[in-house]
Amino acid sequence: xxxxxxxxxxxxxxxxxxxxxxxxxxxxxxxxxxxxxxxxxxxxxxxxxxxxxxxxxxxxxxxxxxxxxxxxxxxxxxxxxxxxxxxxxxxxxxxxxxxxxxxxxxxxxxx
Amino acid sequence: xxxxxxxxxxxxxxxxxxxxxxxxxxxxxxxxxxxxxxxxxxxxxxxxxxxxxxxxxxxxxxxxxxxxxxxxxxxxxxxxxxxxxxxxxxxxxxxxxxxxxxxxxxxxxxxxxxxxxxxxxxxx
Numbered sequence: 001x002x003x004x005x006x007x008x009x010x011x012x013x014x015x016x017x018x019x020x021x022x023x024x025x026x027x028x029x030x031x032x033x034x035x036x037x038x039x040x041x042x043x044x045x046x047x048x049x050x051x052x053x054x055x056x057x058x059x060x061x062x063x064x065x066x067x068x069x070x071x072x073x074x075x076x077x078x079x080x081x082x083x084x085x086x087x088x089x090x091x092x093x094x095x096x097x098x099x100x101x102x103x104x105x106x107x108x109x110x111x
Numbered sequence: 112x113x114x115x116x117x118x119x120x121x122x123x124x125x126x127x128x129x130x131x132x133x134x135x136x137x138x139x140x141x142x143x144x145x146x147x148x149x150x151x152x153x154x155x156x157x158x159x160x161x162x163x164x165x166x167x168x169x170x171x172x173x174x175x176x177x178x179x180x181x182x183x184x185x186x187x188x189x190x191x192x193x194x195x196x197x198x199x200x201x202x203x204x205x206x207x208x209x210x211x212x213x214x215x216x217x218x219x220x221x222x223x224x225x226x227x228x229x230x231x232x233x234x235x
Binding site: 002031032033035037043044045046047050051056088090091092094097098099100101102103104105 | 158161172213219228
């Protein structure tokens with residue numbers, strides 16, 4: 001059972017927009033920054049978004065992030081077949097034993 | 112650019128100790144947090160722990176009793192040991208570079224460079 005809650009799957013057609021939610025609590029998302037990772041089949045995760053809404057160099061602006069309260073959202077516009085992947089949210093958990101926590105992952109299918 | 116190369120034994124028997132090493136090439140070793148993350152077959156990511164260049168560590172509370180992460184700054188390498196493994200420890204293990212920031216009371220933590228992963232299978 002993951003500390004952060006994500007929907008198991010989402011789907012949309014090429015060219016459309018999709019959002020992926022990530023829900024947590026005050027000890028993690030509520031008081032810390034969120035990052036998002038894309039994992040293509042058979043590969044290592046890749047950083048997409050950090051500090052809630054910042055994109056590393058090389059990540060297209062089709063990918064965006066936002067945070068409100070204890071939830072965060074990843075948005076992807078202009079969907080491409082190459083975006084089919086698993087997406088994970090992550091953040092720092094400031095509970096007694098501070099550590100990194102992830103969501104369970106969301107499988108994006110581009111129909 | 113920075114690259115992480117990892118290696119270690121891929122097949123273990125129950126009760127043995129998992130041992131993996133990750134080498135950092137092409138960038139500074141200090142100023143970052145060096146993490147281990149694992150992913151069981153068909154499942155999500157689990158953070159195992161981290162170490163900085165000074166040897167300061169943080170571990171996932173669920174694994175803390177069995178995990179040791181160490182660093183060799185002379186070689187720009189860091190290592191993971193996980194003792195008393197069982198079939199539940201079967202996973203792909205990744206090393207990654209962690210970056211921590213934020214303001215007072217708020218932590219921003221993300222992993223921006225990842226190794227390719229090492230598949231570890233625990234089976235009798």
